[in-house]
Amino acid sequence: MRKSDHFLLFTAFSGMMCILMLLHSHREQAMAHAERQERARLAKELLLTDLCLFTEARYTRHPSMADLHSPFQDHPSSLEHFPSGSLLSPPALPAR
Amino acid sequence: MNFSLNRHRNIIDFSLSSLLRRKMKNFSLLAVYTLIVFVIASLLFFVHALKREAALLLADAPDMVVQRLMAGRHELIPDSYAGKIRTIPGVRTVTPRLWGYYYDPVFGANYTLIVPPTPTVEPGSILVGAEVSRNQRVRVGEMVAFRTSDHIPLLLTVKGIYPSASNLVAADLIVMASEDFQAMFNLPKAHATDLAVTVANPRELSTVAAKIVEAFPDARPILKSEMLRTYDSIFDWRGGMMVVILSAAVLSFVIFAWDKATGLSAEERREIGILKSIGWETADVLYLKFWEGIVISLSAFLLGGLLAYGHVFFFSASLFEHALKGWAVLYPKFKLVPTIDGYNLAVLFFLTVLPYTTATIVPAWLAATADPDAAMRS
Numbered sequence: 244m245r246k247s248d249h250f251l252l253f254t255a256f257s258g259m260m261c262i263l264m265l266l267h268s269h270r271e272q273a274m275a276h277a278e279r280q281e282r283a284r285l286a287k288e289l290l291l292t293d294l295c296l297f298t299e300a301r302y303t304r305h306p307s308m309a310d311l312h313s314p315f316q317d318h319p320s321s322l323e324h325f326p327s328g329s330l331l332s333p334p335a336l337p338a339r
Numbered sequence: 340m341n342f343s344l345n346r347h348r349n350i351i352d353f354s355l356s357s358l359l360r361r362k363m364k365n366f367s368l369l370a371v372y373t374l375i376v377f378v379i380a381s382l383l384f385f386v387h388a389l390k391r392e393a394a395l396l397l398a399d400a401p402d403m404v405v406q407r408l409m410a411g412r413h414e415l416i417p418d419s420y421a422g423k424i425r426t427i428p429g430v431r432t433v434t435p436r437l438w439g440y441y442y443d444p445v446f447g448a449n450y451t452l453i454v455p456p457t458p459t460v461e462p463g464s465i466l467v468g469a470e471v472s473r474n475q476r477v478r479v480g481e482m483v484a485f486r487t488s489d490h491i492p493l494l495l496t497v498k499g500i501y502p503s504a505s506n507l508v509a510a511d512l513i514v515m516a517s518e519d520f521q522a523m524f525n526l527p528k529a530h531a532t533d534l535a536v537t538v539a540n541p542r543e544l545s546t547v548a549a550k551i552v553e554a555f556p557d558a559r560p561i562l563k564s565e566m567l568r569t570y571d572s573i574f575d576w577r578g579g580m581m582v583v584i585l586s587a588a589v590l591s592f593v594i595f596a597w598d599k600a601t602g603l604s605a606e607e608r609r610e611i612g613i614l615k616s617i618g619w620e621t622a623d624v625l626y627l628k629f630w631e632g633i634v635i636s637l638s639a640f641l642l643g644g645l646l647a648y649g650h651v652f653f654f655s656a657s658l659f660e661h662a663l664k665g666w667a668v669l670y671p672k673f674k675l676v677p678t679i680d681g682y683n684l685a686v687l688f689f690l691t692v693l694p695y696t697t698a699t700i701v702p703a704w705l706a707a708t709a710d711p712d713a714a715m716r717s
Contacts, residue, residue, distance in 0.1 A: 298449050327665040
């Protein structure tokens with residue numbers, strides 16, 4: 244077997260895996276429909292406004308409800324010290 | 340057609356032999372390249388799936404949440420505000436929301452306490468998120484001891500646990516009756532945390548918000564579009580760690596491209612000179628370098644992409660866990676629904692494969708157009 248055959252076979256196999264990855268993604272989305280509906284129902288029932296991603300600080304637990312300039316809310320020179328605060332962007336400013 | 344195909348196969352054979360001659364260098368290059376693609380792809384997949392989930396979940400969020408601000412901070416809002424907001428034309432419902440945070444000094448975790456707008460739990464009972472149950476080590480029917488703001492123990496019975504599939508919204512939730520919430524925080528009567536407002540016509544939202552601010556200058560309306568925008572800009576590429584990770588990856592590409600674009604090694608130039616002197620055309624040399632670039636970059640793209648997919652969607656992005664967890668004791672473990680499409684893969688391809696391949700061809704073209712004798716002597 245030629246070296247180019249090895250490479251082409253490897254590329255074809257990986258390409259197939261990528262196509263399977265896309266198909267798997269579509270299948271999982273269809274299968275997760277019920278779970279998503281359940282989550283949406285819970286969010287609607289409890290009037291939730293945020294996802295539960297980070298629980299370490301108020302402004303990272305509910306970023307959309309956070310005070311403006313929330314990392315500095317404790318006192319003016321209080322610098323951001325929660326790791327997740329450095330991952331999140333600040334809340335979107337009102338368009339009004 | 341057959342001739343052209345055969346020609347390219349011969350060139351691939353040659354380029355693979357050429358790469359294997361510098362086995363150590365090229366395998367380590369492939370490994371580092373794959374790692375960079377893996378990190379970028381993991382980030383792309385993770386953030387895209389999270390944003391999609393947020394958009395779906397917040398589609399039914401309240402049209403607007405009205406907070407009251409005092410001294411620049413969120414303050415409890417009197418129920419009288421709700422009565423007046425209800426009279427604004429276009430407002431359909433105003434629901435006072437009772438929610439807050441509870442820090443458990445025993446386990447060191449923060450929980451979100453919430454009262455459902457329609458009573459679903461009796462006083463003395465609670466519904467808890469899967470992570471709260473795991474953290475508190477409680478099951479249905481068992482009791483949990485809380486400490487009220489007056490430091491009086493409050494015993495509540497777990498009536499239900501939300502499934503871990505709901506972790507994305509409910510991992511740290513404790514749903515309780517308003518009586519228990521009042522007892523817990525000694526809340527003043529006729530006050531709520533904030534107000535959830537729905538309007539008849541979504542296009543009137545900003546007008547209603549303006550009227551609320553006019554009637555209550557200390558009110559801060561947060562529109563649903565702002566909540567959605569918050570999650571759309573979450574993990575924005577310009578923010579915090581994202582820019583650090585992305586700039587590290589981009590810098591690595593710059594180093595690769597710099598290494599390639601600053602010219603070929605003397606050995607590679609001599610190789611090109613020899614190939615040209617034995618009859619290779621400039622186009623053949625360019626094809627050779629193109630295939631060398633493709634072998635490395637395409638393999639790294641395919642391997643990195645596949646590994647990233649497995650990492651994010653099968654192993655719940657476990658390598659990011661420590662960065663995401665921070666100092667939180669309660670870390671919501673959630674399995675993201677894979678949401679990738681051709682567009683994601685195309686972005687990844689153009690970000691990773693094209694720059695490297697281009698950077699490989701340009702110096703080769705400069706060397707290939709030179710005189711073979713000069714190339715061999717250099």
